[in-house]
């Protein structure tokens with residue numbers, strides 16, 4: 001039985017291993033990639049992992065010294081093809097993966113909550129994400145977490161269409 005609280009969630013640090021994080025993402029995204037959807041994170045290289053980690057604010061889940069989960073959150077992107085991501089009051093998250101051995105244990109929700117807390121502290125109005133329009137299970141999970149579809153986008157690097165989902169955050173107590 002895995003005790004989830006033994007896993008530390010902490011900010012990414014410059015001496016964390018990029019190849020270890022790329023390998024984790026490949027493992028994490030292999031399951032949806034094995035279905036009809038082939039997410040970019042299932043095949044991205046270290047340069048992409050590093051750019052995505054460092055462009056945003058990134059968090060890692062660490063267990064016994066091994067990286068077992070990751071998530072990154074980004075400020076508005078004025079050059080994004082997704083109109084919603086260009087809004088000044090929006091942050092969006094991505095590169096969100098948990099080691100398959102730990103999926104379904106609540107770790108993903110904890111990583112997500114770390115990002116939501118971070119955004120609330122920074123008075124972000126809307127937290128958003130994008131996922132494949134056919135990823136029904138993921139879309140339902142995000143709906144349970146309070147997200148609604150607000151936009152559509154077609155990224156150049158993948159062969160499927162995506163939806164943008166967003167959640168209005170409440171001010172911290």
Ligand SMILES: CC(C)(COP(=O)(O)OP(=O)(O)OC[C@H]1O[C@@H](n2cnc3c(N)ncnc32)[C@H](O)[C@@H]1OP(=O)(O)O)[C@@H](O)C(=O)NCCC(=O)NCCS
Nearest residue numbers: 028029096097098102103104105106107108109131141144
């Ligand atoms: C998405 C992901 C990060 C979630 O992490 P996780 O540790 O598995 O998630 P949790 O255990 O915290 O569960 C999150 C929710 O999904 C549900 N869930 C988890 N595993 C599930 C499964 N196998 N089938 C159905 N629902 C499942 C949980 O019930 C939970 O729902 P709730 O929050 O409404 O109670 C993880 O599954 C993953 O890495 N998936 C592959 C990569 C990916 O798809 N990333 C997101 C791209 S947009």
